[in-house]
Amino acid sequence: MHGKGKAVCLAADIDTDLVIAGRYLRTKDRSLWGQHVFEDLDPKLAPRLKGSVIVAGKNFGCGSSREQAAIALHEAGVLAVVAPTFARIFFRNAINIGLPLIESNLNCIDGQIVSFDLSSGWVESGGKRRMVRALSPRMLDILKAGGLIEYWKGKR
Amino acid sequence: MSTLSERILKAPAGEYVDRKVDRAYVHDGTGVLTLEAWKNMGKRGLHDPSSLSVIFDHIVPANNSTTAALQHELRGFALSSFMNFLDIGEGICHQCMSEGVVLPGEIVVGADSHSCTLGAFGAFATGVGASDMAAIWMNGETWFRVPETIGIHLTGSLEGATEAKDLALKYVGELGMDGSTYQSLEFIGESAKGLSIDDRLVLCNLAVETGAKTGMFYADNVTKKYLAEFGHTIVPQLPESCNYVKELEIELSDIVPLIAVPPRVDTVKPVHDLAGLPIDQVFVGTCTNGRYSDLVRFASIVKGNKVSVRTIVVPASRTTLTEAIRTGLLADIVKAGCVIGIPGCGPCLGAHMGVIGEGEVCLSTANRNFKNRMGVGGQIYLSSVSTAATSAIIGEITEPGVF
Ligand code: SF4
Numbered sequence: 001m002h003g004k005g006k007a008v009c010l011a012a013d014i015d016t017d018l019v020i021a022g023r024y025l026r027t028k029d030r031s032l033w034g035q036h037v038f039e040d041l042d043p044k045l046a047p048r049l050k051g052s053v054i055v056a057g058k059n060f061g062c063g064s065s066r067e068q069a070a071i072a073l074h075e076a077g078v079l080a081v082v083a084p085t086f087a088r089i090f091f092r093n094a095i096n097i098g099l100p101l102i103e104s105n106l107n108c109i110d111g112q113i114v115s116f117d118l119s120s121g122w123v124e125s126g127g128k129r130r131m132v133r134a135l136s137p138r139m140l141d142i143l144k145a146g147g148l149i150e151y152w153k154g155k156r
Numbered sequence: 157m158s159t160l161s162e163r164i165l166k167a168p169a170g171e172y173v174d175r176k177v178d179r180a181y182v183h184d185g186t187g188v189l190t191l192e193a194w195k196n197m198g199k200r201g202l203h204d205p206s207s208l209s210v211i212f213d214h215i216v217p218a219n220n221s222t223t224a225a226l227q228h229e230l231r232g233f234a235l236s237s238f239m240n241f242l243d244i245g246e247g248i249c250h251q252c253m254s255e256g257v258v259l260p261g262e263i264v265v266g267a268d269s270h271s272c273t274l275g276a277f278g279a280f281a282t283g284v285g286a287s288d289m290a291a292i293w294m295n296g297e298t299w300f301r302v303p304e305t306i307g308i309h310l311t312g313s314l315e316g317a318t319e320a321k322d323l324a325l326k327y328v329g330e331l332g333m334d335g336s337t338y339q340s341l342e343f344i345g346e347s348a349k350g351l352s353i354d355d356r357l358v359l360c361n362l363a364v365e366t367g368a369k370t371g372m373f374y375a376d377n378v379t380k381k382y383l384a385e386f387g388h389t390i391v392p393q394l395p396e397s398c399n400y401v402k403e404l405e406i407e408l409s410d411i412v413p414l415i416a417v418p419p420r421v422d423t424v425k426p427v428h429d430l431a432g433l434p435i436d437q438v439f440v441g442t443c444t445n446g447r448y449s450d451l452v453r454f455a456s457i458v459k460g461n462k463v464s465v466r467t468i469v470v471p472a473s474r475t476t477l478t479e480a481i482r483t484g485l486l487a488d489i490v491k492a493g494c495v496i497g498i499p500g501c502g503p504c505l506g507a508h509m510g511v512i513g514e515g516e517v518c519l520s521t522a523n524r525n526f527k528n529r530m531g532v533g534g535q536i537y538l539s540s541v542s543t544a545a546t547s548a549i550i551g552e553i554t555e556p557g558v559f
Contacts, residue, residue: 013333021506021532022505040527063524063526064505065285066186068189087367089283089284149290153196
């Protein structure tokens with residue numbers, strides 16, 4: 001539930017069509033989503049995402065309910081996404097596939113190290129630590145399990 | 157005193173609750189991933205297949221053999237597991253669920269963001285992703301955070317060539333794309349009662365474009381009459397005085413024909429300001445504006461005229477299409493030079509049949525104009541059916557009311 005990575009700064013209101021375009025949805029090959037993530041936003045972004053923490057503006061993940069958007073970020077190696085607010089379906093989807101989300105209005109400097117700990121509820125960058133709103137206990141459990149599939153598998 | 161969401165979810169705003177889901181549905185897009193997630197969860201059966209629907213609407217008929225194979229698998233599963241299965245051509249999932257399926261007071265979850273459309277019936281209806289849906293298949297329930305509610309008071313009545321879509325764009329413009337994140341919208345006031353079910357579906361459909369969990373109308377006599385045609389007897393829901401986190405007043409007679417400028421749904425301008433902008437394609441349809449009443453308005457404008465740009469009309473459901481055939485509307489639309497698509501989403505999501513090319517402009521009656529959504533390098537403007545019909549004849553964006 002903790003980690004650190006280099007910040008990749010993004011704007012506000014990034015919709016899920018921009019995260020992964022509709023033309024790539026009809027497949028079960030998850031690696032394809034990782035390859036084409038953010039293609040319509042900036043085709044040079046995908047290779048920079050491995051081990052990164054995305055720091056975006058408000059309302060990240062708005063639009064379509066496609067879970068492929070969260071999966072694409074995960075596949076591309078994004079460790080967590082920080083934003084002041086997230087669109088609610090994306091919020092659920094990300095937690096459900098095991099991608100940590102952090103609600104915080106962080107000042108983003110590209111490449112700066114961002115560290116986070118969701119269990120204790122903080123995010124840190126540039127030497128400043130901020131407390132963040134805790135996830136609900138259920139969401140934390142799902143995230144700890146590695147996603148909703150693992151969560152239910154574990155309950156056999 | 158409770159909001160409608162609080163009443164249906166039986167808990168105050170802010171609380172987390174587990175609730176039984178009365179109806180859950182997926183489409184050919186989200187269903188594939190749902191089925192995969194459900195299998196990976198250990199295939200522990202389906203809680204109640206009779207409450208589950210699989211509706212093929214997004215890429216219908218399949219556009220290539222990859223899609224066809226995915227649909228083949230999902231179709232086979234839906235049929236063998238006794239879910240309600242609606243194959244290609246039955247219509248857009250939200251529309252099919254609105255034709256006498258969803259009832260007031262129900263908790264409805266769709267694996268699609270526009271599931272909020274069904275709040276038009278006084279149901280709590282919202283969208284989730286594939287993993288959440290797989291867990292609902294298995295358990296028949298899911299968790300919700302009971303949302304705070306924004307009350308939208310409607311007064312007066314729409315005038316001239318304006319329609320519910322203009323009103324919807326108006327509130328989206330005012331609230332903004334994240335104006336109601338994690339919250340729900342309630343449409344209230346005297347004028348809410350005067351709106352038809354089709355108008356309510358339009359207003360609730362765009363709720364998610366402001367980040368809302370859902371948009372809702374109280375079930376009233378209009379709802380009662382509509383559902384009676386499907387053989388349902390319902391009891392209207394009486395609004396109580398309740399606490400809204402925010403209230404918005406909209407006087408309907410102040411509204412003029414509006415248009416959402418790409419790439420944001422909340423960049424809303426009067427059609428007048430964009431008049432003269434050349435367009436390459438007009439698309440009338442979708443879960444926002446592909447209903448029979450939309451085709452009636454469309455046909456009344458194009459009848460006896462010829463469209464001057466390619467115009468694709470996609471009825472929202474088989475029922476819509478059948479009715480348009482029966483009343484002769486379809487002939488009027490075809491004679492005016494339009495192309496008719498198969499009931500479903502059509503080019504809305506940019507995957508199939510009507511995708512636009514680099515540099516092209518489409519005027520669409522849909523709900524999203526995100527970058528590249530209908531095709532790489534294309535631009536989508538969103539308007540009412542009347543604006544779309546009028547603009548189709550002229551070949552450029554034109555204020556309705558001239559035909
Ligand atoms: S018509 Fe468009 S917005 Fe509606 S469900 Fe289909 S793809 Fe989504």
